[in-house]
Amino acid sequence: MSIEIQDTQPTISTDRFVLRPMRASDAGLIGHYCADPRIANGSRDIPHPLPPGAAEALINRAQRKERKEDIWVLDGSAQDQGEVLGLITLARMDRNQSEVRYWVAPAFWNTGLASEALRALIDANPHEAKALFAEVFQDNPGSARVLTNCGFNYLGDAEAYCLARDATVKTWTYTMHLGA
Numbered sequence: 001m002s003i004e005i006q007d008t009q010p011t012i013s014t015d016r017f018v019l020r021p022m023r024a025s026d027a028g029l030i031g032h033y034c035a036d037p038r039i040a041n042g043s044r045d046i047p048h049p050l051p052p053g054a055a056e057a058l059i060n061r062a063q064r065k066e067r068k069e070d071i072w073v074l075d076g077s078a079q080d081q082g083e084v085l086g087l088i089t090l091a092r093m094d095r096n097q098s099e100v101r102y103w104v105a106p107a108f109w110n111t112g113l114a115s116e117a118l119r120a121l122i123d124a125n126p127h128e129a130k131a132l133f134a135e136v137f138q139d140n141p142g143s144a145r146v147l148t149n150c151g152f153n154y155l156g157d158a159e160a161y162c163l164a165r166d167a168t169v170k171t172w173t174y175t176m177h178l179g180a
Contacts, residue, residue, distance in 0.1 A: 009070045014120045016079055017113070019072035019088065022062045026073055029084035031055035033105045040164035042140050043103060048164035068092050070126065074104070074117050082108075088117045090127055098129040102146075114146045122150060122176065129178055135160060135171040147174045 012019040022030075031050060033039055040048035047054065062071040069091035077083040086104035093099055100121065104114045122132070134152060136143040137160075148154070152174035162169045 008065070009072075010124060010126045012072070012120050012124045012126075014116050016116060017074050017076040017081065017085060018078065019117060019120060020075050022059045022071055022073055022087075024056075024059060026084050027055040027059055029082070030058065030073075030087070033084070033086075033103075036106060037164065038106055039103050041162065042137060042143065043101075043162070043164065044160050045163055072117075072121075074113060085113055086117070088114075088121060090121060090129075090132075092127060093133070096129055097131045097133060098127045099133045099135075101134065102143075109142070114143070115149050118146060118150045122178070125178055131178060132176045133173065134175075135173045137162070138170045138172055144172055144174075150176075152176045 009021045011021070031054065034046050034055060035048070035050040037048050040046040040050070058071070061067065062069075069089050071087055071089045073087060074085040075083055076085050082105070084105070085108050086102065088102040089100065091099045091101070100118065102114055102117060132152070134147050135158065136147065138157075153176065155173040155175045158171045158173050159168045160171050161167070
């Protein structure tokens with residue numbers, strides 16, 4: 001793994017892809033994947049149907065200097081894979097903590113990409129966080145396995161609003177202490 005700083009957000013290399021900051025040219029693929037109800041229903045904040053301009057707005061938000069979260073694209077183009085395989089986000093919280101969220105395009109499910117991206121982000125710890133948090137909807141056990149396989153510990157049950165479902169959904173919450 002190597003880390004390269006670009007616009008205050010590091011680029012993180014893994015064996016199969018690069019975690020890189022978002023760019024305007026990602027809008028088409030991000031919009032295509034986020035329009036899939038399987039992705040939207042697994043996320044708190046992706047609407048379904050996806051309105052025009054939503055992908056561009058996400059990219060603009062991710063590129064702002066004053067942002068509170070960093071969003072990386074899983075880019076496999078250097079290894080003859082897709083240019084956008086998914087996204088992983090690290091949002092700053094108080095007390096030197098961050099929350100991680102991620103999604104992988106359905107064509108790449110069950111390939112280990114989410115686990116590889118999460119491990120790379122944990123190893124790089126670009127926010128120098130002392131702890132990471134994550135939550136997954138209880139009807140998405142695959143995402144829960146990604147967290148536990150990467151060393152996260154179950155913290156408890158909660159609920160979160162899902163924009164695509166227009167409903168509150170039961171979640172599992174996880175944490176990892178990093179010692180930073």
